[in-house]
Amino acid sequence: MMTKLLEVDKLTKQFGGSSAKALQDVSFSLGEGRCTALLGPNGAGKTTTIRMLTGLLAPTSGSIRFQDVQQGADHRALIGYLPQTPAFHGWMSGLEFAQYAAELCGMGRREAAQRSAELLERVGIGAAGKRRIAGYSGGMKQRLGLAQALIHRPKLLILDEPVSALDPIGRRDVMELLGELKQETSILFSTHVLHDAEELCDDVLIMESGRIVLQGPLSRIRAENREPVLLLEIENEAGSDSREALSRWLKAIVEPTADQSSIIRYELDPLNSCAAKLIVRDINEARRLVLEQLLEWNLPVTKLEIGYSTLEDLFMKVVIHK
Ligand SMILES: Nc1ncnc2c1ncn2[C@@H]1O[C@H](COP(=O)(O)OP(=O)(O)OP(=O)(O)O)[C@@H](O)[C@H]1O
Ligand SMILES: [Mg+2]
Known part of the structure; x- marks a missing residue:
């Protein structure tokens, strides 16, 4: 049985005007x-929800309750928060800023200095600790923000898009760091990178237009929504009309028989004009049909792969197709 750290009930926000x-x-x-x-x-x-959890924004109605904290009492000490666009005093050094954050949390000078140095090291900007923040790159600022959020050993770490400003290497590093941190503390993070979410989280909350559209443990959501898919790619030769041929073929095999067909729907890959994903009912039946029809239409297949839908597919389904 999962112990609840925090419970949010019917939270509603209407901005003035x-x-x-x-x-x-x-x-x-x-x-x-x-x-x-x-x-x-x-x-x-997402950000509105997060800002209400951190106490920066008052809800119009609804409640937020922390375990072991009386309703209405201050729970901010339990939370470490990295905003979507963190702001710093550029004239401070990274180390000074972290120390300043630590002292604001009530830490003594020596402990603050020690903890700051240790955290800057941990987030990978130890060597730049004495440099002015104004000269930091976006990724370095993001890491400094993370150090700041961790400074008082929060019970809950809330991160608003922690990797969106990072290059692929920085993203990898921060993801690894979050993987370690999740052993020590509870984490809530928002992201647009579904692959990251899939890799890191235990639970998901999917929002759309101010409402929660899907929530639960990732493993359950995956198991309940997993659909077999066929990934298809055809040859992409300069000057050929492969994409058009693929599109016509997909329409011909999927649409007329949508109800009974073993293929439920298809999506053309927006990044690769000669690739498509077919979401199917029965993999064996679909494979037979697809192979047959590919031959009949004489499409130059380069790849046919069997797999399962990902969190991204599910996201598209609940958020866009509905
Ligand atoms: N201060 C504000 N005043 C008025 N409307 C606001 C304010 N902040 C947010 N909103 C509105 O609330 C809605 C939710 O915004 P929010 O920033 O929470 O979205 P988000 O999911 O974080 O989006 P993103 O992925 O772009 O960060 C939007 O329609 C936005 O315009
Ligand atoms: Mg946001």
């Missing part, structure tokens, strides 16, 4: 020691 609700009846709980990914397209309400 706006008629629409940015958040409506959002309810979920975060488990102690769990890592939760908060997903949703731009404007879904």
